[in-house]
Amino acid sequence: MNKKRYLLLLYCLLITMLTGCWDNVPIEDRGFVIGSAIDLKDGKVDGNYDLTLTNQFVVPPGLNSPMNGGSGGKAFMNLSGSGDSVFAIDQEMASLTSKMPFFEHLKLLVVSDELLETPHLFADVLDVFVRDKEMRRGVKVVAAKGEAKDILGIQPENEQLPAVYINNLLEVSMKKTNLFKPMHVGDIHQMLLTNSSFIIPYVIAAKNKVDYKGGAIFHGYEDKLVGFLDEKEMTALNLVNGDTHGGTITFTYDGDLITFKINNAKSDVKLDTKDPESINITVDIGVEGGIAEVFGNKNLNNSQTLSEIEKEISKQIETMTGQTIARTQKEMNADIFAFDQKLNERHYHTWQKIKDNWDHGENLFAKSNIRVNAKAHVRTAGASEKVEGNRKE
Template sequence: MIKRMHKLLSCFLAVILLTGCWDVTNIEDRGFIMGIAIDLAEEGKTNGNYHLTMTNQFAVPPGLSAPGGGSGGGGKAFVNLSASGESIYAIGQEMANKINKLPFFEHLKVVIVSEEVAAIPQLFANVMDVFIRNRDARRGIKVIIAKEKAKDILNIQPENEKLPARYINQILENSIIKTGELRPVRVGEVHEHLLAKSSFVLPEVTSGDSELNFVGGSVYKGDSNMLIGSLKPSEMLGLHLITGEKLGGTIEFNFKDHLTTYSIREATSRVKVNAKDPENIDIAVTINMEGEIQETFGTFILKEPGVITALEKEISAKVKKIADEMIKKGQKELEADIFGFADNLKKFHYHTWEKIKKDWDHGENYFAKSNVSVTVDAQVRSDGVVDQSKHK
């Protein structure tokens, strides 16, 4: 009896331990989508609906291995497939019939949308809705705007990376550490902005033969659900300083008629709002910066008394000018709160916000009427690796 029980128990354990997953898919059968580009199709608009072209970049694993590494290494590491239709989901279904592998989105790095698509009211939001709802798509996927055909960005042939989508993703990640200019915006952030109907800025790029070129930012207006303008790289600098998102980069200015470069080590901003009178809202922005002098073309000695103080004054004045010009463009030209001042109102002046939220940066546009002042305190913590810059 005991032996029979042991045999039955052994068989039962064997059945449990040797059973595989019912929904398992072999890795060889997966089509790894690394990047997606969305363009307006040649058909344009028919029957009231826009035709879109979606280009998926599929990774080819054998091509990703190093040349000479065996298993067919050294071949092309990706293939771009395009399909057109009136909805992204329907296009995806058509795309699935063009490839002998099951589309797999969990490794998707970047979604590129053409400026042409994003400039059409509501179309960008409709496109992004698919990635927001897709259970396999991560909220950390980066979103950028292409000044040209978005699919051209996926055709970049970088010299040191076989997979264009991975190269673009690395450029965006490295920018945070090195310069802070190309701050990535992720699907999760886009979702939050679309729900709140708030305005925001997306990185704007073009393609070279072998590189990605950053040309500024695309301004998306929350109430109109479309792109309304662009920011130059210098204006993006001002935006990031005001919002406290500037994590690196340099400031160039003239000191004693000579070009001098200030490297930003740390920059923070603080916003204080006085909203007692909705018709006369005061917004005070304080920018604090720390950094070091990296380069000078003059003949002054940095260690001389008063030189560092004078440099800090010049840097503060230059940054204030950049920030003031950005504020002016946001209020007068764009009429869009891309600085996040609305968040401060919601948090600290909720009752006032409830009264004006429907007319903040549209309608009556209380944002454009607000008095925004900028104060800058730039400090030079290091003057470089030598005691003096240049000395005749």
């Protein structure tokens, strides 16, 4: 009896001792990939697209840390490889470095506009970023003008790692200016699954920074890039979607330039589906904010002026959003305002009937009437009434 028990114990020990430690890779042997860029190298070769994958590996000793005082070397290393399958290139890359590629810290995926314009290719390429167990759904996706790998090659001045630089740019600076909302692999996955259209931040590489060019519109049904929005149109888009906590609107009032800073915006979409052939959509936008900058020496501290300014801001917003909506309806025919989702939620039966003719077929989205009502509220005119006294006319 006792002997059996000891044998059992021995087996348990052997199992752990002999097989244990699998998956054990010391942290210093990991090659942390923090950014990936995918370019389209050539058109179809033997029925498959020829892709170029560039991975940005972190070189930890190159990072300035107080202990090792920064060895002066580069903090990152970009490696490129070509092939048909993204995963196959990743595997191939393992033979190029002394470390095991490790994707759990991947922050950024850059995709070239050329690749996005090729129908269905983006969804195919994205598969490995959704399927592989090391991939995280929080990876941010940006579209690049020209070569995507150039984005990973920039030399930012305040950050050591280009991928981290862009990641922080998307997170921090955009939180303030509200130019683009980061798009994650998980979000895109969801959009692709429902064939919805969406916006990817669109950037171009400069020497030591990236330039923001607006947003790239990805058409869900056509499964490719169909057009671009500029910065102003992006602000309009965010106002319609109602998830704005920043951004500015500049306009002239009484001959002087005034800049209004948006603090908070809410939007309410009302859908009228009596006539499925021509759906009436009303968007009510409520904007709150303050006057950030005033040229001239007007005193804004009276309710009359303020309400006039509020009216002017509302008008600006209505024009701005109206133009943007018209462009997306006419030029791109892409519902980036998620009206399709709202129809699905609130008018399910109607949506079931029209969903195959929304942004394709009969193009009901382009035919729908969209009206925007804006209501701006100026919370504060700033800390000071004016900068100088009366001006000589």
